Amino acid sequence: MIYDLLIKGGTLVDPAQKVHAAKDVAFAHGVVAAVGDDLSGADAHEVLDAGGCLVTPGMIDLHVHVFYGVSHFGVEPDPTCLARGATTVVDAGSAGADTFPGFRKFVIEVSATRILAQLNISSQGMLTREIGEFEIPEYADVSKACQMIEQHRDIILGVKVRLTRNSIVSERSGMLPLHRAREAADAAGLPIMVHPQSAWCDSLDDILKVMRGGDILTHCFHGAACGIMDEQGRIRRSVREAMDRGVVFDVGHGAGSFHWGVVEGAMAQGVQPQTISSDLHVYNLHGPVYDLATVVTKFLHLGMPLDEAMAKVTSVPAQVIGMEGKIGTLAVGAWGDAVVFELRDGAFRLADAHGVVRIGKQKLVPVTVVRGGRVYRQGREN
Ligand SMILES: [Zn+2]
Missing domain, CATH: 3.20.20.140 (Metal-dependent hydrolases)
Structure with a gap:
């Protein structure tokens, strides 16, 4: 089978499946088609290297x-x-x-x-x-x-x-x-x-x-x-x-x-x-x-x-909202929505709604967004 998209080399964080591990995720026909320890041998029209990043629903x-x-x-x-x-x-x-x-x-x-x-x-x-x-x-x-x-x-x-x-x-x-x-x-x-x-x-x-x-x-x-x-x-x-x-x-x-x-x-x-x-x-x-x-x-x-x-x-x-299994997970068969995140280390200003600032040591930054099994946006914005 030829997948539409393969995200490889990332750490899959999918609480619905209780998974937090190095996994590849493949998409076909708008849904998650395969999740595995190593799908690098698979054919895919587009391959995304998520090395060093988190992959989430x-x-x-x-x-x-x-x-x-x-x-x-x-x-x-x-x-x-x-x-x-x-x-x-x-x-x-x-x-x-x-x-x-x-x-x-x-x-x-x-x-x-x-x-x-x-x-x-x-x-x-x-x-x-x-x-x-x-x-x-x-x-x-x-x-x-x-x-x-x-x-x-x-x-x-x-x-x-x-x-x-x-x-x-x-x-x-x-x-x-x-x-x-x-x-x-x-x-x-x-x-x-x-x-x-x-x-x-x-x-x-x-x-x-x-x-x-x-x-x-x-x-x-x-x-x-x-x-x-x-x-x-x-x-x-x-x-x-x-x-x-x-x-x-x-x-x-x-x-x-x-x-x-x-x-x-x-x-x-x-x-x-x-x-x-x-x-x-x-x-x-x-x-x-x-x-x-x-x-x-x-x-x-x-x-x-x-x-x-x-x-x-x-x-x-x-x-x-009664949509478990369809969204909010990257289990096989779920709709193909995913995010590749960088979890950056540093010192980040985090203000509440009253202007009070705490300094965070980590920041979650979305770098690639997948919607319906296709890349919607790719690249670091900030
Ligand atoms: Zn509101």
Whole structure:
């Protein structure tokens, strides 16, 4: 058999298969065709030497904003996600029921990045800075959301709600959007994804009360009101209970939602995020997020083992969205998405969302990206 692509000489890190070893990976017809200790004798149209590098499944970013040209948060997905190793992304509520068909037709269907979505319970989605998505409570429209989900079930994974009490989210709708999101998600049989910073409630307890196994709490390490810790810096009991019942705690770094003190305090108390996501958007693309690999790099600095950190951007998010076996792994038969990384040593400035800098000793840099069994981008960008 002649493979389309052979990646040889690298160290395969594939947590779904519990593999961390020197392995060659071959692709044919868009999928992983072979994984072996030495495939160098095989015929392939293209051979990539990954000597000295890590080879991983394409990363999955559960929180990005890629409704470019319509949502004020939107970045173009291919240069910012796919080219940097996030082969599958989930847009977290940039579009609502009134704007989703355009998001699908003009962004999702024409991008090389595989894009799935959480539908905002606000029918307008995240359109402008001037009018908050819940400026009027009527934007939180359950029946419109349900109709849109039925038309796009193949790519809508759940219902997103943001609860911040400010002018770009909600000055007057209170906690109503949370309950509307729950209602729409329940009617559709899907989970909710919640952004909780500075919400209209006393504490995160009030939000977690509404959340069940399979729901996603994003921005879990933010430093604002409604965080995962109490006044003494202890992890709230409601957080441990929510984790026990299967609520997914997701990083969603963003421009205001990753606080070194909170994440260090949480990890010291044994609390880890289940998934690592970027919340990549216009206001953090040029720092402090840059890309998903940089967020993973921050967890390496925090002492998380590489294989565990990689699992949180590959096998675990694949499970969360019900696509395990297809994406998030390089097992034979999986879709052919892969990343070749350099793990560089040095001294790297890692800023949180508040400008506090830690110096990391390692940095994960994507050098080659494979999508559907073909090289999408090759070469060192930075
Ligand atoms: Zn977001």
